[in-house]
Amino acid sequence: MIYDAECWPAKKKHTNKINVAEMRMLRWMCGYTRKDRMRNEYIRKKVGVAPIEDKLRESWLRWFGHLNRRPIEAPVRKIELLNFAHVQRGHGKKL
Template sequence: MRSGIINKKEVSKSTKLKVYKSIHRPTLIYGCVTWNLNLGEKSRLQAMEMKYLRRVMGVTRRDRIRNELVREDLQVESLEEFIERRQLEWWGHLNRMEEDTMTRRIWDAKNVRKRRRGRPQRSWRPVIAEILIKRGTNIPEARRLSLDRTMWREDVQMKRPHNSLYPMGSPPESVQTDIKYLICSTCSRVSSSRLIAL
């Protein structure tokens, strides 16, 4: 990275960003549509992302410029949001597949092997559920919308706020009223609690 075009001042920012979008980012997130990332992996991805973008902008961490300001100046969305959009696009594509296709059958298949001791492994489905909740919807509504490819693509490309417990202002009407979903504004982790009437 140090010996490449990223540090050459005679190369414009727009050219460096084209290299980022066409080479660096696709290489970094190859196969991301099926990823199940934990906080440590997200942190390492963000570190690689910001290392490149800060060099493009000509600043270092010592300048104490927040990541959001760097992305805003370069007009680049965060890598986490980009991955989430790609995962939603693939999820919608799976929903539109015929049920007898091999990919759809494997996706719908359930693992019947005996589970090992310890905490259950986190699967890909809860990842999609968390992304949809952050966007103010849920799986049943999103599944119906994904059947229309054009509408689903427009909805996925739509920018959504991520700075509140309910990003869209309030939970969707179709979400059961006895379940509360809380989203951490720092790590975007979703937690739910069921209220039991006494």
């Protein structure tokens, strides 16, 4: 479900949707429904999995560490040397 998650910028709504989908799968694995009113923490403890937000954060940090270990001449690292002080951003759509 979170394959290649270190590369895409996940917003809060994305992590919420992933969390909802994961909890549906975990409930289905345990044989519970929403009507059983079991807490998410209990289901996670029973199955033995960590929250999806922790897994996403772990993959982002792993990717960040991978990038920092690259030599400074690598194309990925050259973006760090660019100076964006002269770039002006627009103020949105003008009517």
